[in-house]
Amino acid sequence: MFAVPDNTVVIAENRAALRHPVRVALEYAAARDRWRHLLRYDPDHRFSTKIAGDAAEEVWLMGWLPGQQADLHDHAQSSGAFTIVSGRLAETVARPGLTELHALNAGQSRVFGPGYVHQVRNDGPDPAISIHVYRAGGRAMRPYHLDPVSGPVRD
Numbered sequence: 001m002f003a004v005p006d007n008t009v010v011i012a013e014n015r016a017a018l019r020h021p022v023r024v025a026l027e028y029a030a031a032r033d034r035w036r037h038l039l040r041y042d043p044d045h046r047f048s049t050k051i052a053g054d055a056a057e058e059v060w061l062m063g064w065l066p067g068q069q070a071d072l073h074d075h076a077q078s079s080g081a082f083t084i085v086s087g088r089l090a091e092t093v094a095r096p097g098l099t100e101l102h103a104l105n106a107g108q109s110r111v112f113g114p115g116y117v118h119q120v121r122n123d124g125p126d127p128a129i130s131i132h133v134y135r136a137g138g139r140a141m142r143p144y145h146l147d148p149v150s151g152p153v154r155d
């Protein structure tokens with residue numbers, strides 16, 4: 001006989017948390033029947049709605065008209081991922097002393113975690129759709145501004 005340490009056993013309710021958030025986002029992106037009836041494009045505000053979720057994970061659908069954006073922000077203690085379903089989005093990631101620009105097309109994904117500060121914008125000519133997965137804290141958003149010397153600063 002030998003003892004099996006508790007942390008080697010996968011407990012059923014923890015299985016969802018073991019799936020990579022990009023995989024979750026891609027599965028929702030492919031399952032359009034789960035959210036197509038919820039999708040809107042709002043000319044006044046970037047559209048977003050929660051399409052699934054529990055205490056451990058939230059999945060959000062977003063609709064971006066050309067020119068709409070999410071201003072510079074982080075997601076507090078949340079981690080997760082987002083994937084582009086259609087259209088294209090430009091993501092600017094701000095770090096101290098460094099700004100990265102990512103041009104994201106349908107099928108591409110990005111991951112994030114605590115300390116990840118970014119701005120996302122539809123720079124394309126067509127509407128865009130994206131799916132976002134947030135873990136351990138839900139869809140918290142904290143605003144930042146970009147200081148030319150020190151980089152991202154929380155507002």
Ligand SMILES: [Fe+2]
Pocket residue numbers: 070073074075118
């Ligand atoms: Fe974000």
